[in-house]
Amino acid sequence: MTRSPPCAGSRRLALGMCLSFAWVGGTHAQADVAQLPLEQLMQMEVRTASRYLQSALEAPAAVSVVTAEDIRTFGYRNLAEILAGMRGLYMSYDRSYHYLGMRGFSTPGDYNTRVLLLVDGVRFNDNLYDQAPVGTDFPIDIDLIERVEFVPGPSAAVYGANAFFGVLNIITREGRQLKGAQLSTELGSHGHARLRFTLGTADGYGGDWLVSASRSTTRGEELYFPAYDTPGQNHGLAQRLDYDRSSSLFVKMRREGVTLSLSHGERAKGLPTAAFSQVFNDPRSRVVDSSTRMAAEYAGQWGPALHFTARLHGGQYRYVGDYVYDYPPVTANRDIGRGRWLGSELQWVSTAFQRHKISFGLDYRRDLDITQRNLDLAPEALLLDKSSRGDVLGIYLQDEVALRPDLVLHAGLRWGKHSDSKGSLHPRLGLVYLVGPATALKLLYGTAYRPPNAYERDYRVETPGGVVGTDRLRPERIRTTELVLEHAPSGASRALVTLFQSRVSHLLAIGDAPQPDRLMFSNAGNSVGVYGVETEVEQRLGPDVRLRLAYSWQRARDTLTRETLANSPRHLLKAQWSTAIGNADAAPWARGRLGLEAIGIGARNTLASRLPAHAVANLTYTTRLAGTEVSFGVYNLLDRRYADPASFEIRGDSILQDGRTLRLKLTHAF
Numbered sequence: 001m002t003r004s005p006p007c008a009g010s011r012r013l014a015l016g017m018c019l020s021f022a023w024v025g026g027t028h029a030q031a032d033v034a035q036l037p038l039e040q041l042m043q044m045e046v047r048t049a050s051r052y053l054q055s056a057l058e059a060p061a062a063v064s065v066v067t068a069e070d071i072r073t074f075g076y077r078n079l080a081e082i083l084a085g086m087r088g089l090y091m092s093y094d095r096s097y098h099y100l101g102m103r104g105f106s107t108p109g110d111y112n113t114r115v116l117l118l119v120d121g122v123r124f125n126d127n128l129y130d131q132a133p134v135g136t137d138f139p140i141d142i143d144l145i146e147r148v149e150f151v152p153g154p155s156a157a158v159y160g161a162n163a164f165f166g167v168l169n170i171i172t173r174e175g176r177q178l179k180g181a182q183l184s185t186e187l188g189s190h191g192h193a194r195l196r197f198t199l200g201t202a203d204g205y206g207g208d209w210l211v212s213a214s215r216s217t218t219r220g221e222e223l224y225f226p227a228y229d230t231p232g233q234n235h236g237l238a239q240r241l242d243y244d245r246s247s248s249l250f251v252k253m254r255r256e257g258v259t260l261s262l263s264h265g266e267r268a269k270g271l272p273t274a275a276f277s278q279v280f281n282d283p284r285s286r287v288v289d290s291s292t293r294m295a296a297e298y299a300g301q302w303g304p305a306l307h308f309t310a311r312l313h314g315g316q317y318r319y320v321g322d323y324v325y326d327y328p329p330v331t332a333n334r335d336i337g338r339g340r341w342l343g344s345e346l347q348w349v350s351t352a353f354q355r356h357k358i359s360f361g362l363d364y365r366r367d368l369d370i371t372q373r374n375l376d377l378a379p380e381a382l383l384l385d386k387s388s389r390g391d392v393l394g395i396y397l398q399d400e401v402a403l404r405p406d407l408v409l410h411a412g413l414r415w416g417k418h419s420d421s422k423g424s425l426h427p428r429l430g431l432v433y434l435v436g437p438a439t440a441l442k443l444l445y446g447t448a449y450r451p452p453n454a455y456e457r458d459y460r461v462e463t464p465g466g467v468v469g470t471d472r473l474r475p476e477r478i479r480t481t482e483l484v485l486e487h488a489p490s491g492a493s494r495a496l497v498t499l500f501q502s503r504v505s506h507l508l509a510i511g512d513a514p515q516p517d518r519l520m521f522s523n524a525g526n527s528v529g530v531y532g533v534e535t536e537v538e539q540r541l542g543p544d545v546r547l548r549l550a551y552s553w554q555r556a557r558d559t560l561t562r563e564t565l566a567n568s569p570r571h572l573l574k575a576q577w578s579t580a581i582g583n584a585d586a587a588p589w590a591r592g593r594l595g596l597e598a599i600g601i602g603a604r605n606t607l608a609s610r611l612p613a614h615a616v617a618n619l620t621y622t623t624r625l626a627g628t629e630v631s632f633g634v635y636n637l638l639d640r641r642y643a644d645p646a647s648f649e650i651r652g653d654s655i656l657q658d659g660r661t662l663r664l665k666l667t668h669a670f
Contacts, residue, residue: 139265191219
């Protein structure tokens with residue numbers, strides 16, 4: 001295989017971005033937005049980068065944002081599809097869970113433990129697997145999302161563990177935005193159906209209320225697996241096992257600085273892959289996820305120079321996996337995981353000192369229960385029964401110092417400790433130079449860690465496909481340096497280029513054990529180097545047309561062997577285009593908005609071979625008929641055949657993905 005030298009690729013990207021900046025600047029001049037006031041030039045504000053509100057241009061990060069308008073325009077059906085369209089991110093799907101890849105890094109078998117998921121600023125990763133649910137297991141309906149913010153790079157100095165490769169914050173809608181009741185229904189390919197009812201209102205006492213319930217079912221399709229193509233295993237055809245059934249409830253209330261929220265979700269997913277050495281095509285094979293999370297927040301101004309935020313949150317997560325094995329005899333095995341926790345957060349943000357914005361706070365989580373059980377159902381035999389408790393404590397301090405009117409230093413330090421590991425310090429440094437009111441140059445440095453979670457540390461089952469004992473596991477660590485050039489002259493134009501380099505040590509992953517048909521967790525002896533370039537250009541060509549292009553070149557490889565990691569594409573290309581269709585004289589159905597999205601992913605190594613590059617396109621048309629919003633989407637428009645890498649627990653090294661699918665969605669407001 002011929003490889004381009006890294007410096008050559010960087011020169012090409014740099015030249016391309018220079019041309020892109022020139023193009024954005026030219027169209028900006030044509031639009032005559034130079035007359036806009038400064039507050040519009042500074043455009044969107046973000047909260048995730050520093051845990052308080054600041055302009056995206058001044059934030060010590062290259063923040064990506066997807067809005068509710070984007071979700072409607074491009075017909076996103078779940079959180080995974082939103083993330084797949086964002087700069088530098090890519091998704092994999094193993095017919096059970098969706099996995100998020102960042103900057104060329106997506107270890108097969110990792111349950112999204114290296115990204116911290118927040119909902120309205122509150123941690124959403126569970127305390128058992130540390131999993132960030134980003135697919136159909138995400139328990140909040142996609143229509144309730146107001147915006148998604150993603151901050152790439154390690155953020156342990158701000159958020160602690162799991163903020164390893166990035167932080168994802170889902171900001172939900174307010175009741176006053178709906179102003180009444182809303183009913184949404186949709187039908188799609190593979191027996192898909194979904195129903196949502198939402199009520200949003202603002203009462204006469206300044207309170208804001210949102211209540212929503214959803215139910216979704218998908219029959220799925222019959223799937224062919226070459227690894228099982230024998231007469232005794234239905235010739236590799238898995239039937240009626242790709243189903244997905246989920247329900248969710250979300251309640252949110254806000255009044256006078258106090259916010260209360262409740263989310264509950266349940267999902268049952270069939271397992272067509274016969275993962276973990278199961279009997280193939282057995283209808284009993286499935287996983288069930290259920291979670292409940294509650295949060296209470298108070299935010300208020302304690303004087304002219306001090307803002308205070310306090311949060312209490314708690315939740316529980318339960319996983320039940322039914323697996324079927326031929327020991328012999330054929331036996332149903334049940335795997336149960338349960339986690340319960342309570343947490344609190346306190347944060348003060350002070351501007352009492354001239355040219356300083358100081359934030360300091362404390363995060364604490366009490367793991368009330370972490371239980372893992374595994375048993376054969378008939379004849380009954382208990383194979384694992386492990387329970388534990390623990391504490392997680394973090395104390396952090398940040399200072400945003402205006403060294404000059406055009407130069408800001410961000411310095412942060414966090415001390416964190418898990419009850420089963422030693423305490424550690426993690427710094428963050430960011431230097432933001434405002435070249436002008438619309439351009440910023442950012443030099444960023446940060447570190448992060450991820451201690452082994454309860455599943456990696458304690459799950460041990462001596463059965464086929466089970467996880468066996470290993471040496472004491474060490475926390476993963478990462479340090480990253482990043483250079484960002486961002487140009488945002490208005491809400492209509494934006495261009496960005498990012499160069500990054502990371503080093504990951506003690507990488508923790510699942511792999512084959514010395515015993516046959518067994519798996520084990522272990523730390524890699526060699527470190528992993530990750531480096532690359534991300535670019536993005538966004539332009540609104542008038543009031544009705546929008547274009548966004550994003551390209552990433554990245555490499556993640558073992559620093560000793562120089563081998564590229566599995567599921568690590570060299571190239572990512574994203575293109576989004578949307579425009580208004582029709583005019584006032586057109587028929588009602590011919591007046592709407594058209595959204596076209598194309599996603600290209602470069603070739604990827606699997607655990608045993610290599611998958612070719614592929615590209616898919618999605619097309620969505622949205623209009624209004626008699627007060628009802630109608631959305632029609634075609635996904636994988638050209639019916640491309642492609643696959644994602646599979647992890648160790650699945651026989652075969654790739655999982656075929658869906659061909660062309662359709663969806664019709666109707667939303668009516670009362």
